[in-house]
Amino acid sequence: MRSATLRGVFADAPPTGAPPPPSCRAGRATISRSTTSVWPQLEPLLTSVRKPARYVGGEGNAVVKDPASVERRWLLIYPDVYEVGQPNQGVQILYEVLNERSPVAAERGYAPWPDMEALQRDHAIPFFSLESHLPMTAFDIVGFSLSAEVGATNVLTCLDLGGVPLRAVDRGEGDPLVLAGGHAAFNPEPLAPFLDVVVAGDGEEFVGELDDLLARAQRQGWSRASLLEGAARLEGAYVPALYEPVYEDAARPGETLPRLRSTRPRRADLPERIPKRTVADLDAWPYPKRQLVPLTETVHERYAVEIFRGCTRGCRFCQAGMITRPVRERSKATIEAMVAEGLASTGLEEVGLLSLSSADHSEIRGLCGDLADAYDGTNTSLSLPSTRVDAFNVALAEELSRGGRRSGLTFAPEAGTERMRAVINKHASEADMLRTAEAAYASGWRHLKLYFMVGLPTETDDDVLGIAELGRKVAAIGRQHGRKHTVTVSVGGFVPKAHTPFQWCAQDPPEEIRRKLALLRQRVSAERNLTVRAHDPEPGLVEGLLARGDRRVADVVERAWSLGARFDGWAEHFDLAAWQRASEELGIDPAWYTQRPRDVDEALPWDHLDSGLERDWLRDDYEEALAGRELDDCRWGSCYDCGVCLGLDLDHELAAGRGATLRASPG
Amino acid sequence: MRARVRYTKRGKLRFVSAIDLGRVWERALRRAGVPIAYSEGFHAHPKVSFPDALPLGYASLAEYAELRFAEPVDLPEAMTRLNACLPEGVDVRSAVEVAEGAPRLAKWLRASVWDLAYPETAAAALPPAVRAVTDAGEVLVARLRKEEATTLDLRPAIHHLSTTDDAEDGVTTPTVRATLHHVEPPMRPSEVHRALDDATRRLAGVALPAPTVTTRIAQGEPTAEGLREALDGTLVPSHPENPEEATYRDRQPAAPRERGDDDRGVAHPGAHPHPHAPR
Numbered sequence: 016m017r018s019a020t021l022r023g024v025f026a027d028a029p030p031t032g033a034p035p036p037p038s039c040r041a042g043r044a045t046i047s048r049s050t051t052s053v054w055p056q057l058e059p060l061l062t063s064v065r066k067p068a069r070y071v072g073g074e075g076n077a078v079v080k081d082p083a084s085v086e087r088r089w090l091l092i093y094p095d096v097y098e099v100g101q102p103n104q105g106v107q108i109l110y111e112v113l114n115e116r117s118p119v120a121a122e123r124g125y126a127p128w129p130d131m132e133a134l135q136r137d138h139a140i141p142f143f144s145l146e147s148h149l150p151m152t153a154f155d156i157v158g159f160s161l162s163a164e165v166g167a168t169n170v171l172t173c174l175d176l177g178g179v180p181l182r183a184v185d186r187g188e189g190d191p192l193v194l195a196g197g198h199a200a201f202n203p204e205p206l207a208p209f210l211d212v213v214v215a216g217d218g219e220e221f222v223g224e225l226d227d228l229l230a231r232a233q234r235q236g237w238s239r240a241s242l243l244e245g246a247a248r249l250e251g252a253y254v255p256a257l258y259e260p261v262y263e264d265a266a267r268p269g270e271t272l273p274r275l276r277s278t279r280p281r282r283a284d285l286p287e288r289i290p291k292r293t294v295a296d297l298d299a300w301p302y303p304k305r306q307l308v309p310l311t312e313t314v315h316e317r318y319a320v321e322i323f324r325g326c327t328r329g330c331r332f333c334q335a336g337m338i339t340r341p342v343r344e345r346s347k348a349t350i351e352a353m354v355a356e357g358l359a360s361t362g363l364e365e366v367g368l369l370s371l372s373s374a375d376h377s378e379i380r381g382l383c384g385d386l387a388d389a390y391d392g393t394n395t396s397l398s399l400p401s402t403r404v405d406a407f408n409v410a411l412a413e414e415l416s417r418g419g420r421r422s423g424l425t426f427a428p429e430a431g432t433e434r435m436r437a438v439i440n441k442h443a444s445e446a447d448m449l450r451t452a453e454a455a456y457a458s459g460w461r462h463l464k465l466y467f468m469v470g471l472p473t474e475t476d477d478d479v480l481g482i483a484e485l486g487r488k489v490a491a492i493g494r495q496h497g498r499k500h501t502v503t504v505s506v507g508g509f510v511p512k513a514h515t516p517f518q519w520c521a522q523d524p525p526e527e528i529r530r531k532l533a534l535l536r537q538r539v540s541a542e543r544n545l546t547v548r549a550h551d552p553e554p555g556l557v558e559g560l561l562a563r564g565d566r567r568v569a570d571v572v573e574r575a576w577s578l579g580a581r582f583d584g585w586a587e588h589f590d591l592a593a594w595q596r597a598s599e600e601l602g603i604d605p606a607w608y609t610q611r612p613r614d615v616d617e618a619l620p621w622d623h624l625d626s627g628l629e630r631d632w633l634r635d636d637y638e639e640a641l642a643g644r645e646l647d648d649c650r651w652g653s654c655y656d657c658g659v660c661l662g663l664d665l666d667h668e669l670a671a672g673r674g675a676t677l678r679a680s681p682g
Numbered sequence: 683m684r685a686r687v688r689y690t691k692r693g694k695l696r697f698v699s700a701i702d703l704g705r706v707w708e709r710a711l712r713r714a715g716v717p718i719a720y721s722e723g724f725h726a727h728p729k730v731s732f733p734d735a736l737p738l739g740y741a742s743l744a745e746y747a748e749l750r751f752a753e754p755v756d757l758p759e760a761m762t763r764l765n766a767c768l769p770e771g772v773d774v775r776s777a778v779e780v781a782e783g784a785p786r787l788a789k790w791l792r793a794s795v796w797d798l799a800y801p802e803t804a805a806a807a808l809p810p811a812v813r814a815v816t817d818a819g820e821v822l823v824a825r826l827r828k829e830e831a832t833t834l835d836l837r838p839a840i841h842h843l844s845t846t847d848d849a850e851d852g853v854t855t856p857t858v859r860a861t862l863h864h865v866e867p868p869m870r871p872s873e874v875h876r877a878l879d880d881a882t883r884r885l886a887g888v889a890l891p892a893p894t895v896t897t898r899i900a901q902g903e904p905t906a907e908g909l910r911e912a913l914d915g916t917l918v919p920s921h922p923e924n925p926e927e928a929t930y931r932d933r934q935p936a937a938p939r940e941r942g943d944d945d946r947g948v949a950h951p952g953a954h955p956h957p958h959a960p961r
Binding site: 059061062066067068070071072073074075308310311312316359360361362363364394 | 693694695697698699701702705706708709710711712713714720726728738739767769770771894
């Protein structure tokens with residue numbers, strides 16, 4: 016659901032020109048393998064594309080190294096358009112970590128908008144980096160940040176435009192190593208044939224290890240195969256070519272595809288399950304220090320500091336919360352130092368204190384108060400993108416916006432009824448919600464935005480209508496404070512994700528989501544100060560296919576891409592017909608992957624990637640969910656043995672009382 | 683304290699829109715620690731304003747900004763710090779303090795000098811095309827206005843049009859220098875190129891290749907000898923300069939003068955009384 020919010024970020028963007036050419040490989044032969052800048056060819060074309068600043072680089076704090084001093088080149092790609100990709104924290108962090116190594120040049124690239132892609136193909140301009148405008152083939156490692164599943168087709172566009180064979184098996188000695196990480200890498204199978212190395216989890220330490228390995232490989236003249244061998248031995252590295260999915264012989268009765276039996280290493284010396292990487296001490300990695308400052312408008316223009324990583328709220332739908340455990344807080348001192356340095360080095364006017372639930376930081380109150388004091392009168396705004404539903408959150412927002420503008424505040428009750436919220440383990444009662452709304456309107460906020468999902472497991476029409484009822488109650492509170500006070504109810508279709516207690520659930524088909532949305536809209540149609548916002552449900556089908564697909568889905572991705580699928584997270588580009596035709600041609604039924612409840616003992620395509628969560632615990636938690644039983648936050652409450660802390664020999668690392676942990680370390 | 687600055691926008695920065703460039707300025711001012719004044723109210727914004735917007739894709743050596751500081755500043759020192767924080771391609775070249783109550787800068791920006799740099803293959807075609815356009819009584823160019831095709835006469839907007847001559851000027855980049863009055867609706871250098879292209883098609887039956895880069899060289903008051911630059915009164919010639927000889931382009935930020943007794947309100951170093959200055 017969260018990734019669905021990508022859509023419509025630029026809902027006002029005018030439509031672009033012609034769709035990409037049907038045969039996207041056509042350009043391959045003409046893409047040269049040169050290692051010189053493409054800028055001279057690119058520059059004359061830039062006045063004929065929309066938003067040319069996307070392609071020029073030159074941002075504040077960009078690192079451009081002298082080619083003579085560079086021994087190893089990394090190209091870090093966020094496979095979406097510049098203004099969405101540029102603010103990505105993962106890319107910015109790894110960019111700095113790598114560039115701090117003097118013989119390494121880490122440069123960046125983003126997916127070209129379709130107008131630029133067409134122009135690049137017409138003029139045989141390969142995919143290029145923004146720093147030196149070097150073609151992709153000039154790089155040793157090409158790393159993709161996969162935050163969202165819907166970037167899959169853009170990955171193929173980038174590789175193909177770069178002149179790099181799409182499939183790892185077709186790559187040779189001169190080709191870069193293609194790496195992927197990010198949240199969507201926790202189920203890499205739908206992209207596995209296109210990737211040489213995948214790493215799930217935190218990248219800060221891993222990129223250094225891989226870079227060391229690359230240095231050795233260069234010194235000793237290793238073959239590509241030896242480098243891949245070496246990479247496979249790095250902790251957390253998954254080399255898809257060395258693992259093989261095995262399927263049942265035939266589809267079971269009533270099913271359209273044979274189920275997966277298991278994904279096995281091809282050799283006995285490889286681990287059966289690849290652990291995720293976890294950075295234990297975030298204070299040791301205080302990045303970004305010198306955040307990139309864009310020259311053109313992006314989706315987030317703020318100095319962003321991650322105040323903690325991980326989440327223990329235990330929302331059962333939330334993949335991010337599950338795969339990033341345990342909680343590792345940054346200390347207040349480190350955060351304050353990062354904010355000071357970050358503002359000084361960027362000139363940005365806003366600071367975002369990021370995390371999955373920022374109000375949960377153990378020192379949040381003191382942190383917000385001190386930062387608000389420190390930057391009082393400097394025209395610096397502070398934001399806490401927390402959507403926790405409680406009055407404390409309002410108090411924090413009040414502190415951060417002292418005397419400033421209070422236009423909108425966002426909360427995420429996620430579901431409309433108490434029963435439904437118990438199922439998804441979202442601890443928020445209706446009384447909490449209404450108290451929070453009262454506090455927010457009373458403190459001067461005029462617009463509240465409430466996030467919800469439909470299509471949740473066990474959901475009934477009453478639960479859907481509960482969203483409308485809750486929205487109406489909040490709207491009524493708003494009216495008591497002012498005629499123009501409003502509430503926006505934003506609704507997404509739930510997409511079950513890997514490594515969550517809902518990984519076995521059936522996803523609602525788009526027509527069912529549509530029906531539920533209509534039901535909801537009908538119930539609130541008379542409300543003047545309540546608006547319902549929802550996206551088309553069809554892209555959720557592709558998101559679901561990619562989120563829980565296996566390696567067979569890779570063929571669908573490639574075929575859909577060759578039929579023109581691009582920017583699948585963008586409503587203006589999403590092409591359902593391409594995906595439908597691709598899956599029909601290949602006989603790979605998206606409904607089998609998305610709308611079929613999976614057996615709890617069924618092999619799952621991501622079983623060989625170890626997020627640290629015990630499968631038994633996920634199953635138990637799923638059963639608790641179906642029984643409508645909630646689970647406490649284990650940061651403060653008792654441990655319920657999800658397996659992460661024990662497996663990593665770590666504990667939740669809290670900033671408050673640094674050094675002492677709340678519970679005895681299991682080690 | 684108020685100040686006016688002239689700055690460049692070129693290189694990769696010419697692909698940054700005017701709106702985006704405003705944000706680039708605001709951040710550079712913050713980073714440089716220049717005490718810029720802020721507006722009052724919920725949407726406090728730094729007091730930097732831009733008298734006109736350079737269309738996307740054009741380079742410029744003569745863009746202007748007006749700044750208001752919260753306290754008096756040492757202008758040359760502040761501009762040196764600011765230049766260190768502005769991205770490559772944007773450089774403050776001249777800065778002057780402005781008296782309170784002085785008229786807006788836009789009033790002095792009556793014309794622009796543009797250099798259209800052509801590929802070498804255009805060298806032979808340019809002189810006859812420039813003559814044809816200069817000699818014409820009217821130069822009609824097509825325009826889309828509210829999705830309706832109309833034609834406009836470019837000729838009244840052309841103050842002067844001139845081109846380099848390979849033999850005489852010894853340059854390898856054939857350049858057309860166009861001094862265009864600021865008129866309503868504005869005429870753009872791309873329309874000068876279209877007129878030159880039309881003339882070349884008529885005269886030689888071939889198309890004129892498009893300019894590689896078009897650069898605004900100066901803005902100010904058009905005179906018979908050239909254009910008097912708005913900030914410091916330098917006379918910019920109407921004929922394209924040999925890059926080696928052009929001193930105007932690489933001027934360092936000018937030291938501010940004492941607040942002027944010049945009634946324009948601008949402390950400007952040239953002793954050229956402005957023809958339109960209130961007496």
